[in-house]
Amino acid sequence: MTEKKKKLTNQLQLLKRLLNLAQFEKKWIIFAVSLTIIQSLLTATQPYLYKIVIDQVILANRFNQLNFWCSILLGWLIIQAGLGFINAYLSERIAQSIILKLRQFVYDHLIRLKLSFFDKTPVGTAVTRSISDIQTITDLFSSGIITILGDMVQIIAILWCMFYISVKLTFLTLLVIPLLMYSANKFRKGIRDTFQDVRNQVANLNAFLQERITGMQIVQLFNQEKREFSKFKDINKKHQDANIKSIFYYSIFFPIVEVLIALAFAIIVAYGSTAIFNHSMKLGELTAFIMFINLFFRPIRAIADRFNNIQMGIVSAERIFQLVDSEDNIEKSGNIIPQKIEGNIEFQNVWFAYNEENWILRDISFAIQSGKSMAIVGATGSGKTTIANLVTQMYQHQKGNILIDGINVNDYDYPSLRKRIAVVLQDVFLFSGSIKSNLVLKNSEVSSAEIEKVAKEIGAYDFIEKLPDGFDFNVMERGLSLSQGQRQLISFIRALAMHPDMIVLDEATSSIDSHTEEMIQRAIAVLLKNRSAIVIAHRLSTIQNCDEILVLEKGEIMERGNHETLISKKGMYWNLYQKQFEG
Numbered sequence: 001m002t003e004k005k006k007k008l009t010n011q012l013q014l015l016k017r018l019l020n021l022a023q024f025e026k027k028w029i030i031f032a033v034s035l036t037i038i039q040s041l042l043t044a045t046q047p048y049l050y051k052i053v054i055d056q057v058i059l060a061n062r063f064n065q066l067n068f069w070c071s072i073l074l075g076w077l078i079i080q081a082g083l084g085f086i087n088a089y090l091s092e093r094i095a096q097s098i099i100l101k102l103r104q105f106v107y108d109h110l111i112r113l114k115l116s117f118f119d120k121t122p123v124g125t126a127v128t129r130s131i132s133d134i135q136t137i138t139d140l141f142s143s144g145i146i147t148i149l150g151d152m153v154q155i156i157a158i159l160w161c162m163f164y165i166s167v168k169l170t171f172l173t174l175l176v177i178p179l180l181m182y183s184a185n186k187f188r189k190g191i192r193d194t195f196q197d198v199r200n201q202v203a204n205l206n207a208f209l210q211e212r213i214t215g216m217q218i219v220q221l222f223n224q225e226k227r228e229f230s231k232f233k234d235i236n237k238k239h240q241d242a243n244i245k246s247i248f249y250y251s252i253f254f255p256i257v258e259v260l261i262a263l264a265f266a267i268i269v270a271y272g273s274t275a276i277f278n279h280s281m282k283l284g285e286l287t288a289f290i291m292f293i294n295l296f297f298r299p300i301r302a303i304a305d306r307f308n309n310i311q312m313g314i315v316s317a318e319r320i321f322q323l324v325d326s327e328d329n330i331e332k333s334g335n336i337i338p339q340k341i342e343g344n345i346e347f348q349n350v351w352f353a354y355n356e357e358n359w360i361l362r363d364i365s366f367a368i369q370s371g372k373s374m375a376i377v378g379a380t381g382s383g384k385t386t387i388a389n390l391v392t393q394m395y396q397h398q399k400g401n402i403l404i405d406g407i408n409v410n411d412y413d414y415p416s417l418r419k420r421i422a423v424v425l426q427d428v429f430l431f432s433g434s435i436k437s438n439l440v441l442k443n444s445e446v447s448s449a450e451i452e453k454v455a456k457e458i459g460a461y462d463f464i465e466k467l468p469d470g471f472d473f474n475v476m477e478r479g480l481s482l483s484q485g486q487r488q489l490i491s492f493i494r495a496l497a498m499h500p501d502m503i504v505l506d507e508a509t510s511s512i513d514s515h516t517e518e519m520i521q522r523a524i525a526v527l528l529k530n531r532s533a534i535v536i537a538h539r540l541s542t543i544q545n546c547d548e549i550l551v552l553e554k555g556e557i558m559e560r561g562n563h564e565t566l567i568s569k570k571g572m573y574w575n576l577y578q579k580q581f582e583g
Contacts, residue, residue, distance in 0.1 A: 132202055162292050384552060391534060
């Protein structure tokens with residue numbers, strides 16, 4: 001099979017998949033197609049009515065029939081207008097309904113992807129797939145497939161009427177068709193290639209803007225405004241160039257069509273005028289043909305543009321299906337749904353790498369008994385956070401086994417497992433909205449009284465009540481209206497409010513002041529009570545009461561034991577302790 005045939009086959013398969021997505025709207029689509037066909041037939045036969053009025057009423061001096069035929073023409077136009085309104089509304093409604101389902105499907109897929117996918121994919125690219133690319137598919141259904149069927153019916157009906165009136169005039173009209181089809185084919189191919197470039201540039205632009213707006217503080221702190229603006233200009237220029245290429249094909253195609261239509265008019269008027277003078281043609285026939293030419297070329301011109309809509313929709317669909325068809329990026333969890341976990345955790349010779357063989361963890365083995373706490377310390381990049389991510393299966397290990405309550409972690413249903421584990425991160429992420437809405441993320445049924453009770457246990461109730469609107473205070477995007485310490489306290493309330501069976505604290509006290517740390521120490525005591533815990537810490541003062549401490553270096557366990565044991569060894573832990581408390 002040639003490359004061209006493969007490409008065509010692939011496009012047809014994509015179109016078939018898109019049509020399959022619309023199966024739930026099948027009855028409405030059939031109804032819309034039926035209305036389109038009826039409207040097209042009414043439009044196609046309208047010039048024939050004018051021929052009858054001119055030749056058989058006006059020129060025949062039968063003016064007593066004029067009111068009757070005017071009423072028919074008026075009714076004909078009203079019915080056409082009514083069908084046009086219903087059909088346009090129905091087509092758009094069908095398209096929006098399909099796009100609603102498709103966007104929900106894509107987003108549902110996105111939230112089930114592994115975190116490694118988002119590590120490699122710019123956020124702007126994912127946004128483009130979910131919004132811009134899907135929006136492009138709207139035109140495929142609203143002004144693409146359904147409308148093309150109506151246009152083709154209209155062309156066939158008009159041709160039949162034209163041949164019925166005059167075979168010779170029809171053939172004269174069709175003389176320009178080869179040139180028109182050649183131009184339309186060139187237009188279609190050119191638009192297809194340029195549109196792919198346009199979509200790529202849109203994705204690049206979205207990715208750039210999302211990243212720079214998120215990191216605007218860094219841009220300004222390092223005085224990079226001019227440099228980043230220069231980068232933006234380059235990306236924006238490429239986006240402009242891609243669009244100008246597509247505009248070029250529109251700019252040259254439609255004037256060519258107008259010239260060809262004018263040429264057809266000229267041929268018909270020249271021949272028809274002579275025929276009327278020679279009494280071989282009636283005025284009504286010529287008038288009808290002039291109207292037929294306009295109606296005939298209008299759908300042909302539109303079809304070229306509508307095929308472009310289909311082409312753009314197929315290109316967007318290809319990008320979307322590439323995203324949703326990628327099985328490697330989907331989390332594959334087991335079927336065990338724990339109602340409660342005891343918290344017995346065991347790592348058996350675990351190896352993990354974010355990128356191929358660049359191992360972050362190397363043959364790690366340890367065990368945590370139910371109700372016990374284990375602290376993990378070490379230099380940046382030693383693998384501390386990676387262990388926390390593997391316990392919650394945000395990332396999947398490549399070698400070894402991880403057991404929770406004696407069951408391989410891969411046998412658990414990951415979402416259900418994560419409901420039983422509370423994670424408090426160093427960089428707390430809060431969604432825009434109220435404090436309360438951020439506190440009930442994992443359990444929307446948590447009452448206001450219970451939230452307030454937890455806040456009081458942690459010691460954060462007073463600071464929240466002093467905020468405007470209290471628990472209804474809007475934290476803004478990423479919680480920027482709160483300090484780092486306040487966000488951290490809210491994350492502790494959020495963790496405790498979900499009644500977890502196990503706790504993971506990842507550098508939860510590294511970015512707060514000593515006063516806030518005192519409150520968090522109380523919160524940690526509450527959180528760890530009768531629960532298994534993994535505490536990743538930079539401040540060694542927060543882990544001295546943990547049952548066991550692991551010291552990591554380059555993904556390997558170098559030391560283990562409680563605080564007193566490791567201090568007495570005067571090894572790596574002792575050195576870390578001395579550096580922090582040498583003052």
